Amino acid sequence: MTPPPPGDAGAPSWHDVAAFDDLDSDFPLGVEIEGQHVGVFRQGDEVYALENVCPHAYALLSQGFLEGGVIECPLHAAQFEVATGRCLNEIGQRDLACHSTKIEAGRVLVMLKLVS
Ligand code: FES
Structure with a gap:
């Protein structure tokens, strides 16, 4: 395994989570990235990645x-x-963290937002 270049340690990176065509607009995909639960949602031609554990x-x-x-x-x-x-109702308590997404060569990539 190649060590990260100097000054790059801990830098956020893109994670390949699925083929875009495998995502179903009616059924989100749950994945784990660096120990964080992430929900991946396809809405038409867009893909969103959110914190996947309910705050309640x-x-x-x-x-x-x-x-x-x-x-x-x-x-x-x-x-x-x-x-x-x-968050759209009181029981949800707060908004969810949103992660960055992009689609490259038919693959869905997610970059974790740094959550404190
Ligand atoms: S665990 Fe999600 S609303 Fe209670």
């Missing part, structure tokens, strides 16, 4: 119900806007 209690949002660009938590129905992570 422990539930994976990628196992929830996706409709109209909104993901609903499978446990107690917190709702979040997929494109922005914005």
Whole structure:
């Protein structure tokens, strides 16, 4: 294994998570990147990656119900806007962290946002 170049240690990097064509607009994909749960959501030609653990209690949002660009938590129905992570009802408690995404050569890449 090649060590990272000097000054590059800890720099955020892109992670290949799926083929774009394998993503289903009705069913999010849950992945783990560097120990973080990430939900990957396809909406038409766009892909969004959000923090995947519900802020209310422990539930994976990628196992929830996706409709109209909104993901609903499978446990107690917190709702979040997929494109922005914005929390839409009180039980969700706060907005979700959004990670960067891009599509290259038909692959979906995700770069983790640094969450403190
Ligand atoms: S765990 Fe998501 S709303 Fe309760």
